[in-house]
Amino acid sequence: FRACSMSRVFFYFFEILKYILPETMPSYKLTYFDTQGFAEVSRQLFALSDTPFEDNRLPREEWPEYQKCTPFGKMPVLEVDGQKLPQSFAIARFLARKFGFAGKTEWEQAWVDALGDQFKDYLNAFLPFFRVAFGTATGDLEAMKKSDGEPIRDNFFGILEKQAKDNGSTGFLVGSSLTWIDLIVADHMGVVEYHLPHFLDGFPEVQRVRRNVIETPKIKEWLEKRPERPY
């Protein structure tokens, strides 16, 4: 409860500061577990835009206490000048639009959003198999790969492969510059390939997108300095 009241204090502090110094840049604090998960896309958006942020990686044992002060009992939580914002995709879209990585036109932005929601649907279907693959659930990995993992993968990555190709094989899923869906897909592929090597070999256009992301200088820099976690 102390943590909740402290954040109230910070919020009012920033309200006063914004009034006195309206040109100050907002302060950002992103809180999540010490993993990539649903926070990584936002961390990468800060890195891409050279925006300083506090990368608050919460130890597991502190979560029950911190949870009480979150808007919805979940993480990530982004604090912008002390105001707490939940929901990873809403956060990512908000930051991407601010920093210029959401798509250059409203139509492109809509396509990025569409692919993002399609990714979420895919991940919900894929996770039961994937949890077995990275060891947090038990099951017959080979059987589940055939019945779930591969068909679910083929359906979604088939969509991505076509999209990347239709978009001109430029190494971007949408438009002609990096968007947050490129970041999400590239990060996810890294996690998948770590646990299931070669599982995504059959998608050369999407592999091109992934290479494009990880070779972008600011992302490369970030990947070199971030803590390395299995997911």
Next chain:
Amino acid sequence: SMLRYKLIYFPIRGRGEVARQLFYLAGVPFKDDRITISEWSSLKAKTPFGQLPVLEVDGHQLAQSFAIFRYLAQEFGFAGDSPLEALWVDVTADQHKEYENKIKPALRFQGSEEEKEQLMRNVAEPARDKYFPLLEKIAEEHGSSGHFVGASLTWVDLLIAEHASILLKQFPGFLDRYPTVLAIVDAILSTPKLKEWLEKRPDTAF
């Protein structure tokens, strides 16, 4: 046809209704393309994700209901009045989707009275009681007397009001413990232009 916009969906409200409402509220004409199952089987492979709804604008296709709603809402002025407001609209919509996925098995369930009762106790009530307190909190912190977020109509208002009307038709009194939500839903459904649409739209069960 010379219409810029076409919405392709099944002849139900489902995941297409909010888009239709946005067109109507904005006074923008569109082709409300309600297709049959057999039409769908030949169209499916020609859509971006093999799913409906699909929005066509000048012949270009867009899929995923929330992406469609947000796009139209932005074009027509129903997406929130600032980036932060737009964020809270998105937050509410995503939270609502998570809840809807959980309560889905209990909606329109055709089975024995005993099974219905079990679904109510084990699925519907827990899903409701996890989500609606959050929705009340959002409305209290970011909304106003007639809106969940901000002071003017947004696509998430339409999303929630549509769901609530189906929910309360099946389970009257189900939201009695959430008077703030009920009041906002009531206000939304009483919006004159929306009321017009509700009266003239094709009548479907859901």
